[in-house]
Amino acid sequence: MTSNAFLPGLREALGAPGIAMAATFLAFGAAVQEAGLSPGWAVLACWGIYGMPGQLVLVQAAGAGWTGGVGIAVLGAVAVNARFLPMAVSITPVLSARSRWRLLPAVPFIAVTPWAAAMRALPAVDRPDRVPWFLGFGLTSWMVAGFASLAGFHLAGALGPEARAGLLFVNPLYYALLLAADLDRPAPRRAVLCGAAAAALAWLLPASVALLAAGLVGGTAAFLIGRRHGAG
Amino acid sequence: MAPADLALILTAAACLALRLAGVWLAGGLTTDHPVIAWATAVAQATLAAFVTLAIVAPAGALAEVPLAARLAGLAVGVAACLAMRRRLLPALVAGLAAMLVVRAML
16 A cells, blocks of 8 residues: 555545535534533544534533433534445445554545545545555645634624624525535435424424434425335 | 533443444445435435534634524535536535635625
8 A cells, every 4th residue: 555645635625625624613613602602622522523413403502501311412413424324334245444453544534525525436446556645635624624614613702793793694505505515316215304304303203303303204204205216 | 520521421332333333244235225224214304404504503712603604605505516516615615605705795
């Protein structure tokens, strides 16, 4: 295995998708500050979880004082990050490592931005260079994410409420755009529409369980409708 | 242990387990296996519900932005994303700008 593909991966991580990702982590830092958690928690959440929607679910639960308990918040955060499983399934053959053990260092970096970049770029990279390329990209965006959240935390304290609201709008908007970009394929479209509709459960259920319930009900409904239609 | 730290450790461990499970299953399962399709649908639906609630009924500083401004930002961002062949960064800037402009007008 050569490591000369590490640098091209690193450079790729500093391009446009990396900037958009950094903006969401900057906004995450601001949300952590707003919820009254520490800057160290912000960085460790980025580096430990490295899945923004799940991180945001935890911050929201913290902001609400963990009213439903830690367990429900964790289940909600894991459900919203459950795409890591299918993402890992689909990226493993693309990385084409000779053994699964060689993939272990890459596992923590399987997340939306590195996954999307790798699925696009790796087919053109020589097979032995693919894991080093992914490590270069993943490690760089992972570092950037942690430091961006730290910067966002301190920036939020210095901003007025107007600018802070703008910063806090970045994440819902970014993920709305990611979902919108998927609406032309039937399976994601069903899941997105069912999930958005099931969000109405928030009027019936306590806020702490509403997200988890909406995801399970909406996602399962979308899955069953898709099976009945017999299309992917 | 503080609830925030406990939640962080549990979520990080579960997310790592999901990734490892995916790598481990990759030889035997394809991405259209029913279990994989269901997990994908639940993750996308949860994210859609999260975005819906964060825009329609947010907490904190965002709640002080009028609903009309939040919806305008969403509409302009999505339209820009679809018009600019799914380039996220310019669409993000457009949506954010629309939200700020409508808020300033109200």
